[in-house]
Amino acid sequence: MLTLDCADQFLREYKLVVVGGGGVGKSCLTIQLIQSHFVDEYDPTIEGIRQQCCNFYIFSNLATKLTDFTSSDSYRKQCVIDDEVALLDVLDTAGQEEYSAMREQYMRTGEGFLLVYSITSRQSFDEILVFQQQILRVKDKDYFPIIVVGNKCDLESDRQVSEADGEALARSFSCKFIETSAKSRINVDNAFYDIVREIRRYNKEMTGYPAGGGSGTGSGGPSGKLEMEGSEGKRRCCTQCIIM
Numbered sequence: 001m002l003t004l005d006c007a008d009q010f011l012r013e014y015k016l017v018v019v020g021g022g023g024v025g026k027s028c029l030t031i032q033l034i035q036s037h038f039v040d041e042y043d044p045t046i047e048g049i050r051q052q053c054c055n056f057y058i059f060s061n062l063a064t065k066l067t068d069f070t071s072s073d074s075y076r077k078q079c080v081i082d083d084e085v086a087l088l089d090v091l092d093t094a095g096q097e098e099y100s101a102m103r104e105q106y107m108r109t110g111e112g113f114l115l116v117y118s119i120t121s122r123q124s125f126d127e128i129l130v131f132q133q134q135i136l137r138v139k140d141k142d143y144f145p146i147i148v149v150g151n152k153c154d155l156e157s158d159r160q161v162s163e164a165d166g167e168a169l170a171r172s173f174s175c176k177f178i179e180t181s182a183k184s185r186i187n188v189d190n191a192f193y194d195i196v197r198e199i200r201r202y203n204k205e206m207t208g209y210p211a212g213g214g215s216g217t218g219s220g221g222p223s224g225k226l227e228m229e230g231s232e233g234k235r236r237c238c239t240q241c242i243i244m
Contacts, residue, residue, distance in 0.1 A: 011087040020116035028182035
């Protein structure tokens with residue numbers, strides 16, 4: 001029987017970090033990706049002093065849960081993206097302002113970032129620029145793989161941020177934009193898969209790094225910022241996500 005340790009040796013691991021303000025649905029998106037389950041009640045990633053970090057090592061039907069004390073939740077999932085097997089290591093960070101100093105620690109190790117806001121909160125949208133600038137500063141880069149995610153697109157009647165605003169922000173970052181709904185499982189898989197694709201493209205363009213290589217350090221980056229891929233650069237809310 002193939003063990004988990006043996007399986008990991010054949011997988012390319014991608015360290016993904018989910019960043020955004022409190023209550024935008026970061027945990028809901030992550031749990032929906034991993035467990036195909038929607039958490040209806042808002043439960044902050046940080047609760048007081050004691051926190052639980054759940055590492056789900058998903059391989060076939062095997063799942064192991066480890067417990068630790070931290071200010072984030074980490075999940076792992078094996079999937080196939082563009083005919084390549086990948087192991088997604090997803091870090092769901094705390095959105096509360098008092099944990100902003102800890103956030104830089106996670107940013108140093110991340111290979112790709114999902115910048116999540118709620119379409120029902122203009123404030124959460126305005127915070128995305130701060131997160132993007134913080135990532136570039138920590139990474140000492142002019143560009144790094146990110147994707148802007150407008151969550152809760154099922155709450156159209158409560159919308160405060162237009163899709164055009166989200167697209168414009170992503171365009172200013174030279175990155176992709178997508179609207180999602182963790183509740184309705186709209187574009188959840190697509191959001192995470194797209195950031196993996198951006199990591200792959202970024203690594204291909206980094207001098208001296210193969211397609212499956214690490215994130216690299218220091219200043220500089222690809223020769224020119226990554227261009228949007230036409231209609232693939234955005235996926236509207238009505239687009240159905242791929243169910244693995």
